Amino acid sequence: MRPTETAAVGLDTPWADLPALLLPAYGETWAMVGMVMALVILVGGATGVLLYNTDSRGLFPRPRLHGVVSWLVNMGRSLPFLVLMAAIIPLTKWVTGTTIGIAAAVVPMTLAGIPFFARLVQNALNDLPRENMAVGLVTGSSTGQIIRQTQLREALPGLTSAITLNTISMIEYSAIAGTIGAGGIGYLAVTYGYQRFDTHVMAATIVVLIITVQLVQFAGDRISRALLRP
Amino acid sequence: MIEIRNLHKSYSTGQGTVEVLKGIDLTIEQGAITAVVGPSGAGKTTLSHCISLLEKPTSGQVLVDGRNLSALSGQALRSERRAIGTIFQHSALLRRMTVAENVALPLRNLGVVHREMEDRVAELLDRVGLLHKANAYPGQLSGGQKQRVGIARALALRPRILLSDESTSGLDPESTQQILDLLDDVRTELGLSVILITHEMDVVRHVADQVAVLANGRVSEYGPIGALVADPQSGAGRQLLPVRALPLPAGFDYALSVSYRHGPVDPEWLTRLSTGLGVRVALLGGSVEAHGEAVLGRAEIGVAGRPEAEVRSYLEQLGLVADPRDPVSTAAAASTRTATAPPSEGAEREANEKIGVRA
Numbered sequence: 371m372r373p374t375e376t377a378a379v380g381l382d383t384p385w386a387d388l389p390a391l392l393l394p395a396y397g398e399t400w401a402m403v404g405m406v407m408a409l410v411i412l413v414g415g416a417t418g419v420l421l422y423n424t425d426s427r428g429l430f431p432r433p434r435l436h437g438v439v440s441w442l443v444n445m446g447r448s449l450p451f452l453v454l455m456a457a458i459i460p461l462t463k464w465v466t467g468t469t470i471g472i473a474a475a476v477v478p479m480t481l482a483g484i485p486f487f488a489r490l491v492q493n494a495l496n497d498l499p500r501e502n503m504a505v506g507l508v509t510g511s512s513t514g515q516i517i518r519q520t521q522l523r524e525a526l527p528g529l530t531s532a533i534t535l536n537t538i539s540m541i542e543y544s545a546i547a548g549t550i551g552a553g554g555i556g557y558l559a560v561t562y563g564y565q566r567f568d569t570h571v572m573a574a575t576i577v578v579l580i581i582t583v584q585l586v587q588f589a590g591d592r593i594s595r596a597l598l599r600p
Numbered sequence: 601m602i603e604i605r606n607l608h609k610s611y612s613t614g615q616g617t618v619e620v621l622k623g624i625d626l627t628i629e630q631g632a633i634t635a636v637v638g639p640s641g642a643g644k645t646t647l648s649h650c651i652s653l654l655e656k657p658t659s660g661q662v663l664v665d666g667r668n669l670s671a672l673s674g675q676a677l678r679s680e681r682r683a684i685g686t687i688f689q690h691s692a693l694l695r696r697m698t699v700a701e702n703v704a705l706p707l708r709n710l711g712v713v714h715r716e717m718e719d720r721v722a723e724l725l726d727r728v729g730l731l732h733k734a735n736a737y738p739g740q741l742s743g744g745q746k747q748r749v750g751i752a753r754a755l756a757l758r759p760r761i762l763l764s765d766e767s768t769s770g771l772d773p774e775s776t777q778q779i780l781d782l783l784d785d786v787r788t789e790l791g792l793s794v795i796l797i798t799h800e801m802d803v804v805r806h807v808a809d810q811v812a813v814l815a816n817g818r819v820s821e822y823g824p825i826g827a828l829v830a831d832p833q834s835g836a837g838r839q840l841l842p843v844r845a846l847p848l849p850a851g852f853d854y855a856l857s858v859s860y861r862h863g864p865v866d867p868e869w870l871t872r873l874s875t876g877l878g879v880r881v882a883l884l885g886g887s888v889e890a891h892g893e894a895v896l897g898r899a900e901i902g903v904a905g906r907p908e909a910e911v912r913s914y915l916e917q918l919g920l921v922a923d924p925r926d927p928v929s930t931a932a933a934a935s936t937r938t939a940t941a942p943p944s945e946g947a948e949r950e951a952n953e954k955i956g957v958r959a
């Protein structure tokens with residue numbers, strides 16, 4: 371889309387009006403990211419645990435299943451987000467009944483986030499000492515106990531870093547999703563900044579995004595470090 | 601008691617299958633410490649995994665108190681494997697759990713009630729002398745301390761068998777001694793069978809009652825420490841109590857390799873031999889030490905004045921077995937000597953002192 375004739379250059383939104391514009395959009399961004407992350411942590415986390423444990427050295431080696439899941443995850447990760455978003459429009463429509471708005475953005479974001487997070491979880495688990503699993507086994511623990519105690523709990527610092535990284539990616543994706551009218555900060559940047567050359571809004575969204583990402587990273591690092599044991 | 605019967609274990613790799621254990625037969629009596637030694641790659645860890653049921657044998661059986669655990673799976677396997685406590689090489693404590701939580705892990709997963717669990721954990725930590733570290737994290741402990749926590753955890757479910765794969769490797773001598781004393785104590789007090797996998801012969805000699813030598817996936821030697829050391833033909837015996845002897849000095853007729861037999865040995869045998877038979881005796885090397893109630897001893901002597909057969913039968917009466925000196929050990933001794941210092945009276949005296957100190 372090109373800027374229309376009426377959207378003349380220099381018609382910047384007054385600084386004083388920016389909060390009224392930005393705050394609801396910011397809330398929308400977090401609503402999207404929050405919803406997506408909840409799904410991603412659940413499904414992607416489970417997929418990561420599955421990848422780790424179906425591996426030849428995992429708790430229940432299943433080479434064939436591992437291969438299939440690994441292939442699916444790679445497929446999900448091979449498409450750039452914009453392409454994925456466009457490609458799955460029929461699915462998005464079928465799931466949400468619409469192709470625009472927050473609901474419509476959540477579907478491609480979740481679909482992109484799950485394989486990414488699955489690999490991050492698998493990596494975090496791979497960093498654990500291999501003996502952890504043997505400890506679980508020889509102490510007569512159940513599969514669930516072994517996964518919870520010797521895998522997830524021990525990997526918490528690594529998992530926190532994974533969540534941080536994934537959250538930042540989702541903030542970025544939410545901005546891309548703004549182009550299909552998803553709402554949020556990204557939508558603001560596209561409609562005001564890009565289509566109407568509103569430099570005030572453009573600048574404000576950039577600042578907000580930078581600060582947000584910095585804060586998320588900072589908080590993530592702090593939590594991750596707090597979870598480390600001597 | 602553990603009976604291992606005709607145990608085979610193969611792994612399939614890219615290049616086909618490798619048979620790591622080729623028919624192991626072993627009986628481990630209740631209350632005994634059995635050492636399993638052998639060169640790297642002999643299959644010791646594989647054997648330990650078959651005993652702790654981390655691996656399923658390809659064929660053969662591991663019977664614990666008469667029951668074949670390797671035939672079990674699922675819930676039955678989970679509860680039966682609690683009869684075996686495992687100590688890992690690098691302690692394998694969970695890093696984000698405190699010492700107390702690590703020891704409590706097996707109890708918690710068994711569903712022991714909280715109150716009872718706390719008491720048991722305190723009792724276990726007290727046994728290994730680390731009650732004051734209950735709230736520390738593994739990262740705050742020394743290697744020896746971590747290993748003791750590992751032992752406490754292994755003991756948590758009151759196992760009948762304690763399995764340790766290289767649990768003292770990489771520890772300093774003092775920590776090693778602490779661990780060994782601890783294992784010896786729990787064996788005596790709790791009547792546990794201990795299987796000690798190690799490559800350190802000193803460790804074996806200090807605590808084990810019997811030793812099995814694994815070579816190329818088979819048990820090449822197996823028996824009580826005393827019997828192996830007393831047998832001049834036993835390679836394991838020579839490794840258990842090595843003697844780095846001097847070459848036969850000029851003026852002596854022949855060298856003999858002497859082992860203390862299992863049973864009473866006259867401590868004055870050297871003097872007896874010399875005065876009783878009227879021969880000249882040179883001590884070329886030797887080592888004598890206490891092993892529980894028994895005495896382990898091996899020596900090499902040079903003799904002049906009487907025929908070999910006569911000397912050997914005389915030594916026999918004193919409780920010693922004598923054989924012509926093993927050519928391998930002579931060669932080894934010769935090569936070490938050239939590498940260090942020429943033979944001298946000093947070296948001989950040193951050998952004598954060694955006997956004196958160790959006896």
Ligand SMILES: Nc1ncnc2c1ncn2[C@@H]1O[C@H](COP(=O)(O)OP(=O)(O)OP(=O)(O)O)[C@@H](O)[C@H]1O
Nearest residue numbers: 611612613618620639640641642643644645646647
């Ligand atoms: N999972 C496996 N797959 C294929 N080969 C294996 C596997 N585990 C062990 N082996 C092979 O089996 C042989 C014995 O290994 P094992 O670890 O039991 O030896 P070890 O006696 O414990 O040696 P070390 O003293 O070095 O610990 C080795 O040649 C090893 O390469």
Ligand SMILES: [Mg+2]
Nearest residue numbers: 644645646765
């Ligand atoms: Mg090994």
